[in-house]
Amino acid sequence: SLLDPARPESLGLLIAALMLLGGAWMFLGILEDVVSGDPLVQFDHVMFTALQKLRTGLVDDVMIAATELGSAIVAIAVIAAVSVVLAWKRCWRTLAYWLTAVGFAQALVWVLKMTLERARPLAMYDGVDRFSFPSGHAASSIVLYGFLAFLLAHGKRPKVRWAITLLAAGLVGLIAFSRL
Numbered sequence: 001s002l003l004d005p006a007r008p009e010s011l012g013l014l015i016a017a018l019m020l021l022g023g024a025w026m027f028l029g030i031l032e033d034v035v036s037g038d039p040l041v042q043f044d045h046v047m048f049t050a051l052q053k054l055r056t057g058l059v060d061d062v063m064i065a066a067t068e069l070g071s072a073i074v075a076i077a078v079i080a081a082v083s084v085v086l087a088w089k090r091c092w093r094t095l096a097y098w099l100t101a102v103g104f105a106q107a108l109v110w111v112l113k114m115t116l117e118r119a120r121p122l123a124m125y126d127g128v129d130r131f132s133f134p135s136g137h138a139a140s141s142i143v144l145y146g147f148l149a150f151l152l153a154h155g156k157r158p159k160v161r162w163a164i165t166l167l168a169a170g171l172v173g174l175i176a177f178s179r180l
Contacts, residue, residue, distance in 0.1 A: 066178035070137035105143040136178040145172050
């Protein structure tokens with residue numbers, strides 16, 4: 001049904017499916033590089049050192065603000081708010097998808113962190129947070145803000161959908177970059 005031109009949602013679902021497969025393929029490629037100690041890991045250290053040299057008080061403040069948008073406290077607030085709205089509208093299936101997506105993302109990040117045990121460049125956390133890969137902030141932000149953008153864009157005009165998509169992508173990109 002994803003290829004059926006008679007269904008208006010087919011193109012969007014097909015694009016989303018292809019993006020999901022492409023993203024999974026890229027993630028698994030990076031995961032393989034991390035596990036095997038590929039040169040990508042060396043580039044990671046070079047990039048970290050270069051970014052540390054660019055730090056200033058103002059840039060640090062902006063990056064801290066950005067990273068907080070991907071923090072657990074903000075994620076829990078967004079998850080709760082969206083859940084309340086979906087329950088109020090009696091969108092039970094969407095609510096189940098929402099909770100499953102954000103829950104699965106967190107569980108997958110935890111399992112991968114505990115399995116890979118890739119240490120952060122700076123030892124500043126305890127427990128599972130002492131591991132850097134995959135980034136919980138980046139992963140949860142992709143799922144959280146990506147799914148929220150999908151919910152907000154559903155049924156809107158194409159220009160509004162693009163604006164919502166670009167805003168969500170920019171926010172996720174900023175949060176991911178702030179983790180560097």
